[in-house]
Amino acid sequence: MDPNSTMQACASLNEKQTKLGAEAKSECTIYRVHEHLRNVNPIAYEPEVIAIGPYHRNKDHLKMMEDYKLRYLQQLIIRKPSNNVESYVECVGRLEAEARKCYADEPTSMSPSDFIQMLVLDGCFILELLRKYGMVFLREKNDPIFTMKWMIISLQRDLMLFENQLPFFVLCELFDLIEAPGQHSRLRDLLGLFFCGLYPGNGYRGEESVAPREVKHLLHFIHRNWLPRGTGAGGRKEQDKGLQFIDSATRLKEANVRFKISEPEAALFDVRFENGVMIMAPLRVDDGTESFLRNLVAYEQYFGHDEGNFVTDYVSFLDYLVDSSKDVEILSRNGIVENWLGDEEAVAKMVNELADSIIVPNTSYAEMFENVEKHCRKRRNRWMATLRRTYLSRPWLIMSLLCRCSVASAQGRF
Secondary structure, three states: OOHHHHHHHHHHHHHHHHHHHHHHHOOOOEOOOOHHHHOOOHHHHOOOOOOOOOOOOOOHHHOHHHHHHHHHHHHHHHHOOOOOHHHHHHHHHOOHHHHHOOEOOOOOOOOHHHHHHHHHHHHHHHHHHHHHHHOHHHOOOOOHHHHOHHHHHHHHHHOOOOOOOOOHHHHHHHHHHHOOOOOHHHHHHHHHHHHHHHOOOOOEOOOOOOOOOOOOOHHHHHHHOOEOOOOOOOOOOOOOOOOOOOOOHHHHHHOOOEEEEOOOOOOOOOOEEEOOEEEEOOEEEOOOHHHHHHHHHHHHHHHHHHHOOHHHHHHHHHHHHOOOHHHHHHHHHOOOEEEOOOOHHHHHHHHHHHOOOOOOOOOOOHHHHHHHHHHHHOHHHHHHHHHHHHHHOOHHHHHHHHHHHHHHHHOOOO
16 A cells, blocks of 8 residues: 555545534534425425525525615615614624534535625615514505515515524624614514414413524524423423324214313413313414424424424324314314315325424323323223214114114014
């Protein structure tokens, strides 16, 4: 073996290890959705009108919004002349290296100048949009974003997408310039107002703190503000592995399980089973529900160890509960599914595909599943399930049974 080749190979490997060690110290917070998850429904992760960050930059159908980003930056400067382009660039420039490391697929093709420009335009656009949404008097009379309702709906969707994110600390630094230093509770309130219509069910407001480096990005903010009761930023307590599945709503109904809507203030994830009754909060299913849930599930596939997998658990639970349009009909009739799609088959298909290609750790519903199973195993409930499955699904068998009973009664057997 050539000694020079050996030395070169060793030097190259040592250099790569050193580089890898340095990169491992930085925490990536913004990933691309991995292929086997994306392939189930790619559209759910793709922005409709705006690219934020480097991953969807320069796509043709998103270029229209680049002019709006410039216009919003210009309006910010006009409204507050003490700030200019230089002040925004200087603010973000100090964060460029740290922000670049947040992207797992690091945008190496972008020069520092291009990267800083992207952060300024994207960050200022988001903050000006939030402020205009919350303060009507800031809106220009003919601003198309606010005169066309579909545009706001698309922007709300796009700004929470897993791949379409800026580091949250960049937004906080820019907000300090635009409003006043340290007013991050104000930013929290503006975000809560802007995104509240996306949630398909009740949740619990997260912690009051929105410290710049405690929140990863806007999708993380949404996740934190939908935490179930008793779940904090340190993650949920892992439960012992219990029953990991449950029958469909149709099968449960056959076994004497009733469905009931919970009290109005209950969170979507607080599913209870009491005395043969499954109590659930309403879930709104509309055109945006699938993308919203998919991106939160994608987030939990990467960061569920931090705050729990409560969205993944709920999606998995729904997948067991809904096998067909009949299950959707049962849940809709009891007020649990608010079907804005209109088509029960479409809702069933959406629910079933939501759980495809995801890893589900020990579900937080394991204890409830076991209680349901105990209820269904009771002799009377097993008998009722068999009766309903055998006869109620086949009306001609009921008629035959009634005829036999009538003949037997006439012959004095009863």
